Structure formats: C-alpha cells, structure tokens
Amino acid sequence: MTMGNTGGRRKPPTIHDVAREAGVSRGTVSRVLNGGHYVSPAAAQAVDAAIRKTGYVVNRHARSLITGRSDSVGFLLTEPQERFFEDPNFNVLLRGCTQALAAHDVPLLLMLAGTDDERRRITRYITAGHVDGVLLVSSHSGDPVAEELRAAGVPLVACGKPIGLGSKVSYVAADDRDGARDMVRHLLALGRRRIGVVTGPLDTPGGVERLAGYKEVLREAGMEIDERLVVSGDYSRASGEAGAERLLARAPDVDAVFVASDLMAQGVLTALHRAGRRVPEDVAVGGFDDSPAAVAASPELTTIRQPWDRISTEMVRVLLAQMGGEDPAAVILPTELVKREST
Template identity: 45%
Template sequence: MSSQVPTLEEVALAAGVSRSTASRAINGGSRVSSEAQAAVDDAVARLGFVPNRAARSLVTRRTNSVALVVPEPDERFLNDPFFAATLRGMNSVLKNSDLQLVLLIAKLDESAGRIAQYLRNGHVDGAIVVSHHRKDDLEGAIEASRLPAVFVGRPFHPFPGLRFVDVDNVAGGRMATEHLLRRGCTRIAHIAGPADMTSGEDRLAGFEEAVRAAGLEPGPVVRGDFTTATGAAAMEQVLAEDPTIDGVFAASDLMASGALQTLAAHGRRVPDDVAVIGYDDLGVADDTVPALTTIANPVVRMARHATEELLVTLGALSPDTLVGGDGDAPPIIEEDGHFVLAPVLVERASS
C-alpha cells in the first residue's frame, strides 16, 4: 500500500465504483445503492481515507462551522466576563464535535449590518447570538437567511420558530430588590441596563414591581451600559438626585463595582449606609470591596444549552446525548422553543 495519503480516486478504484459514486457515498449516501455504499465504506476503512473537508463542503454545502455573534466592539468583548462565560459554555459542547467556532464581533461605531450580511451569505452553518440590541435586527437577518440560530437572551423581535435561552430577568430584578427590602431599605435606587437590550428592560421591570408591591416609590433610576465606568457615573448621578438612598440595585456586577467605588469616594459605608446588590456572579462579585451580593446569571449553562439545541438542529448532536439537568440547579423551563432558567440570589457582604 502506498505511504501517501489515499485519494478519492484510489477509494473509487478499490471499491469498483466511479469517482462521483464514491464521493456521494462518503458525503451522505445520496442516490447510492446499498451495495456501492458497502463497497465504498470497506475501501475507506482499508485505505484509511480521510475526506477533504473543503471538497466535501462543495457537495454538502456545509461549512462545518458555527458562529458566535456578538454585536459589540472588541473592547467590550474582552473586558466583560459575560462573554468569557459564553465561550466556556459553547466550547464545552463544541469540543466533542468537528465544528469550528467563528467569532463575529462588531467594529467600533459600526451597525450590525456587516454581521447580518455575513450570516446571509452562508459562511456558517448556524449561529449563537448574544448581547443583541434592538437596532441590530439580527432576528430579521436570520429569518431572511433561514440560518439555524439560537439566541442567548430574549430577542426584541422574535419570529415563529426562533429559539432563545434566557434567565428570568424580571424575576431576577424582583428578587434583588426584595432582598434589599427585607434588609430594611426604604429608598432604593436602580442603575439600569441599556434601554435597547431586553435584559436591561426586564431587570428594571422586576425592580419596579418589587418596590411598588412594598408600597414604596422607586428611587432614582439611572441607566448605564453594563460597564464599570457607567456604573460609577450613574452612582454619582443617583447621589446628586437623592442623597438619602439606602439601597442600590445595579443591573450588572460591573456597574455595581463602579457604584461601590463612587460610594467609597463619597464616604458612604457599604452596607451600613447603603446596601448594594448586583447581577451576574461571573467572578467580579468576589473581588469587590466589600464582596458583592448578586443575582447569579447562569451564562455558561445558557450558552451550553443554546449550543446543544443548535447542534441538534444541524444533525451534529443526538438529542439522546444532551446534558439535561445540572445537579441541584433549577430546571430549564421550555415553551415553544423558548428556554428560561431561574435566577438565584447569592448573598455576600455588600448587603
């Protein structure tokens, strides 16, 4: 036997079939008799033939790649632990497949149009979309291209059949605020997320529900963009509007970290003067001073489940091999392709 890598022509010769028949048999068995398929399978095994992925893609029209779509600039991607957690969740599934991960990040001050065009042009077999904004309209691009996709986070413009995995952010916002109320806070401010992201809007809704259910009026609400700098600036604005606040719910741990810095600069003790709670529990909360009480956002689990759903759709993963439950973790509630996880309160020293 030749020491060189065997070719498709050699497989066809060994199997006694034409090159085109051998190619079809290797790439899925389309219009191939059972006898020819068996002969090709035997020749592949004997010769140690490995299909050329680029050539195979011309037959199957598959790229053997999936995209992680992040319509955010690279600076945000590199500095927010949300995205590292998303990659961990995806890689925990993809490591057992032969699919390549393609990362699509927006350029600074760029709309999502370039990303949408890339998806429409068929460069990937499927996509996981995270951190999407109302103006991106990636849902429209995916619907038009019919690209298999799963969103991590509730999309603004879902269409029939669009799947997403999310944490119950309304319940999480309510849970965070109720924790401050139980502690005795009566004047609670909220550092909210962006108005063009469903996570920001849902956490704000939970905050408002909890405060009003307690018979109180909400304290100042100032928006940030889930970064430390905007959390610090928002806290400055909150104190300027109402120096009597005794509780702060920040819609992300990074914004809560910034709020803690501002409170310390103003000589406000946490939690004695102002109790603070964040949202995410992706590592930041352990390193703040004091350690931050927060709502756990199960990003790794959401990304893993979204990737499993995508791979099942692509035929790259059997439904029988899904991970399913995660020990004592709350179950994933599914309805019409929408998968929702429950938030969990994690108490630390800041409240």
C-alpha cells in the same frame, strides 16, 4: 524505507481507497460514514477497519459541495467589541459554545462585525451558505446583520432576548427579571426599606427586565415605587458612580441599592465610599452578573450569577435543532443569588 503512517504525507486517502481496502464500494463506505443505515454488520466492520488502517478523514469540502451544507456554524459578535471582549462572561460563552459544538464535530467560525465593511462581508459570507447556522451575540436593537440573516432564513440563535427581530428568532437568556426579583427580595429580607436601583440601558431587554423585577417585588411587598430611587445607567462603571451620586442627592435616606451590573456596582461603591456611607452597614449594594469585578470589589459584591455555561450549551442545542428543521425556540434559564460582603 520510511513509509509508515507518520511523516509528511502528500495525498490523503479518499473514500475510494477505503472502499478498495474494505472490499466494498464507495456507496457502502459513504453509508457507513453517514449513520450506517442499510449496511450489513460485516461490511460496516470491514469499513471501520479500513478507515482506521488508512487513516481516512472525510473531505468536508467535497461533502459540502454536494450536500449544500457546510457542517460548520458561525459565532457572530456584532456588539461594540470592546465591551464584550472585556467581559469574562463572554469568554465562558465562547468557550462553552466551541466545546459544545466540538462534541458534535461541528467547527466554529469566529466572526467579528466591527466596521460596516466587515458587516457586509460577513453577511454575504453567511447568506452564501458558508455556515449552516449562527450563534449571535448582539443586543443592538434592530441589528441590520441579524435582520438580514433572519430574512435569508439562516438558522439563528441569539444570546439574550433580541429586540426588534420577529419571534422567528431563537434565543437563550438568563431570567433577568427573576434574578432582579431575587436580589430585591434579599435586600428586603435584610430589613432594607429604601431600596434604590441603578438600571441598565432601558433600550435593552436586560435593562428593562431587571428594572421590572425590582418594581414587581416592591409592589408585592406593598410598597410604592419612589421614582427618586430609580436612576438609569449604561452598564459602565462611570455611570454607576454618577448614578449613585444622583441617588444620594435625591434620596439621602437610601439604605440599599440594586445595581443592574457589577461594573456599575463598583462605581456605586466608589461613590458611597466617597460620601462616607459604609457598605453594607449603611447601604447594602447588590450587583448583577457575577463578573470578576464582583470579587475584585471591596467589599466583595453580592450579585446575581447568570448560568453562562448552560447558556452556551443551550444555544448550541437549540441551533442544532433548528438546523435539523425544528422550529425556533426561546429558552429562559434560572439565575442564582450569590451572597457576599456587600449586603
């Protein structure tokens, strides 16, 4: 009685059913499914109709078994997870990647390598061919997982320039150096001349590049680099606070600070406030990332926005290309200066 297309189905239709329905052979249906080359228009139409009528969906397992591909990719996070999972930009990245892949009908598997045990299992899983490629989030220098995947020849696209991996690894990154340049130029344009910097960790490309941009612009402007104005942090809020204190102690005449992350910049604001300096009147503060911390701060932070949505789509594009046989590629995307109250 109830045999319609709704209701609890037991056995889904196979390519066989579609072939019978369309009056063609399995091979023809398969060809239609895979691009439709070498298929007559009439047959293609019949197959399409049969697919709709039967509600056929390809069994990816059977396909994978023979093709050796899985037609899925992994999103692998080997970073200390707290840090990344608390960064809303990470969400934008994850969402962007998922959607960009979905547009290509490629499922995304989320993999978190926290413990060594997980690392091992995930490495095995990937090298066994259960995913065709990996989107990697890791700024670990010499990440063992990444290295092993690279060695196994798994298509890999890193978010941000990876350290310690050969040039064989693709990556997509924001132009950290140029972002830093923009910010420091902005501070110069405001008439500031004693510009300090709180760097990120200098064993990460981001940390290095942002510092390099800072120095470049000052040199361009004919100024000497005063090492008293350079202190380093680790992207944490606390390190920003400590950094600002050191800065104030070493160079009390500082009139602007370029901080390599918004979170640290929040700490800088706290320290400046405590020291009785007004922002931006006495000291202008520029952050980096355009995280929610930037607007949550008071005053709201001028910062550098990284194009996370474009980063994600580019990562997917590069990965799919590489899975299709193309060579690894590096993509650098421009950043944007977002002016707010702190400068």
